[in-house]
Amino acid sequence: MASHPDPSSLPSPVTTAGRDGLAAILARPRKAVLAFDFDGTLAPIVPDPEQARAHPDAVPALAALAPKVASVAVVTGRPASVAVRYGGFAGVPGLDHLVVLGHYGAERWDAVTGTVRAPAPHPGVAAARAELPGFLDGIGAWQGSWIEEKGRAVAVHTRRAQDPQAAFEALREPLARLAHQHGLIVEPGRMVLELRPAGMDKGVALGAYVRDVGAESVMYVGDDLGDLPAFAAVEKLRSDGIPGLLVCSGSTEVTELADRADLVVDGPEGVARLLTTLATHLAPPH
Numbered sequence: 001m002a003s004h005p006d007p008s009s010l011p012s013p014v015t016t017a018g019r020d021g022l023a024a025i026l027a028r029p030r031k032a033v034l035a036f037d038f039d040g041t042l043a044p045i046v047p048d049p050e051q052a053r054a055h056p057d058a059v060p061a062l063a064a065l066a067p068k069v070a071s072v073a074v075v076t077g078r079p080a081s082v083a084v085r086y087g088g089f090a091g092v093p094g095l096d097h098l099v100v101l102g103h104y105g106a107e108r109w110d111a112v113t114g115t116v117r118a119p120a121p122h123p124g125v126a127a128a129r130a131e132l133p134g135f136l137d138g139i140g141a142w143q144g145s146w147i148e149e150k151g152r153a154v155a156v157h158t159r160r161a162q163d164p165q166a167a168f169e170a171l172r173e174p175l176a177r178l179a180h181q182h183g184l185i186v187e188p189g190r191m192v193l194e195l196r197p198a199g200m201d202k203g204v205a206l207g208a209y210v211r212d213v214g215a216e217s218v219m220y221v222g223d224d225l226g227d228l229p230a231f232a233a234v235e236k237l238r239s240d241g242i243p244g245l246l247v248c249s250g251s252t253e254v255t256e257l258a259d260r261a262d263l264v265v266d267g268p269e270g271v272a273r274l275l276t277t278l279a280t281h282l283a284p285p286h
Contacts, residue, residue: 009277009280010022010277010278010281011263011265011274012263013245013262013263014262014263015262017238017243017244017262018245018246018261018262018263019262020243021217021218021219021238021243021244021245021246021262022219022245022262023243024216024217024243025069025217025219025243025245025278025282026281026282028216028217029068029069029070029282029283030068030069030070031070031214031215031216031217032069032070032215032216032217032218032219033069033070033071033072033073033209033210033213033215033217033218033219034065034069034071034072034073034218034219035072035073035074035075035206035209035210035218035219035220035221035230036072036073036074036075036220036221036222036271037074037075037076037202037221037222037223037224037226037227037230037249038052038054038074038076038078038083038086038087039052039076039078039223039224040190040222040223040224040249040251040267040268041221041222041223041227041249041268041271042054042055042058042062042074042087042268042271042272043055043058043086043087043268044267044268045190045251047159047160049148049157050148052086053086053087053088054086054087054088054089054268055268055269055271055272057269057272057273057276058087058268058271058272058275059087059088059089059092059095060276061272061275061276061279062089062092062094062095062098062275063092063093063094063095064094064275064276064279065275065278065279065282066094066095066096066097066098067094068279068282068283068284069282070213070214070215071097071099071209071213071215072095072097072098072099073098073099073100073101073206073209074087074089074098074099074100074101075101075104075105075202075205075206075209075220075230076100076101076102076104077102077103077104077150077153077187077189077194077196077202077226078102078103078150079102079103079107079150079151079152080100080101080102080103080107080108080109080116080118081102081107081109081116082102083100083102083109084100084109087100089111090111090114092111095111096111096112097110097111097112098110098111099111099209101205101206101209102116102118103118103150103151103152103153103196103200104196104200104201104202104204104205104226105200105201105202105204105205105206105208105209106118106119106152106197106200107152118152121151121152122152122183122184122196122197124182124183124184124197125152125153125154125182125184125195125196125197127182128154128178128179128181128182128184128195129147129149129154131178131182132147132154132156132178133147135174135178136156136171139170139171139174143161143162143167144158144160144161144162144167145157145158145160145161145167145171146160148192150194150196152196152197153187153194153195153196153197154194154195154196155192155193155194155195156171156175156192156193156194156195157191157192158171158191158192158193159190159191159192164191165191168188168191168193171193172186172188172193175193175195178195179195182195183197183198184196184197184198185197185198187201187225187226188225189224189225189226190223190224190225190251190253190254191253194226201226201229201230202222202226202227202229202230202233203228203229203230203231203232203233204229204233205230206218206220206230206233206234207233207236207237210233210237210242215242216242216243217242217243217244217245218234218237218242218243218244218245219244219245219246219247220233220234220244220245220246220247221247221248221249221271221274222247222248222249222257223248223249223250223251223254223257223267224254224257225254225256225257227257228256228257228260231246231257231260231261234246245262245263246260246261246262246263247261247262247263247264247265247271247274248260248261248263248264248265249265249267249268249270249271250264250265250266250267250270251267
């Protein structure tokens with residue numbers, strides 16, 4: 001007789017809506033979309049974002065899950081090609097139908113084609129990028145912070161500053177003014193302020209993708225303030241009759257997501273462990 005995984009080995013969501021979402025995913029995995037942030041969720045936060053890489057257990061866990069569900073999607077503020085490279089997603093057996101929605105959905109990379117589709121960049125990003133070095137030189141609180149080029153966005157990190165939180169707060173309003181001058185918005189994150197075009201966020205990207213796929217359930221896993229719109233999108237899908245599970249990759253830096261999550265796990269390692277366990281509970285693909 002075939003053995004079946006013990007359901008008690010899966011962590012139980014603390015909310016009724018979360019338990020309903022998990023039950024729907026388990027009942028009909030081929031109709032489920034599983035979506036993830038990258039930094040802080042699939043990859044540990046590191047002082048230099050260019051050194052970020054997926055947790056060693058994350059990609060094998062995704063590869064075990066992907067053939068059993070409707071789709072696996074990574075929704076990130078990074079350029080799609082960068083997330084693919086840092087994640088090590090290309091050419092992985094089992095991840096043939098992974099989708100990476102980069103720049104908050106403005107870009108889309110499909111594993112099946114290996115190509116990125118994207119519109120023309122917003123001209124305000126280039127203008128703000130050119131102005132940023134001189135602009136920051138005039139602000140004494142920014143020493144130790146640095147600029148990250150993100151293609152369709154530009155970010156200022158404060159994690160390396162002597163007092164990262166103080167630098168973050170000191171830069172927030174001046175950068176908001178600069179962004180506004182160039183038709184951009186500022187997206188705050190974990191010791192980072194990102195200047196990017198308005199009108200696209202992870203919630204818009206996730207909601208549109210779930211509906212495009214025709215999913216009947218969804219799970220979203222995130223860790224930072226930029227994931228709040230995706231949480232809101234799942235809550236909206238729930239109100240429309242599509243069960244959803246909200247998972248927080250927990251940290252001490254951001255608590256807002258944990259307060260709204262159905263389930264909190266211990267950072268990227270906990271995310272990978274959850275995915276590995278979930279994969280054992282899903283029926284094999286037909």
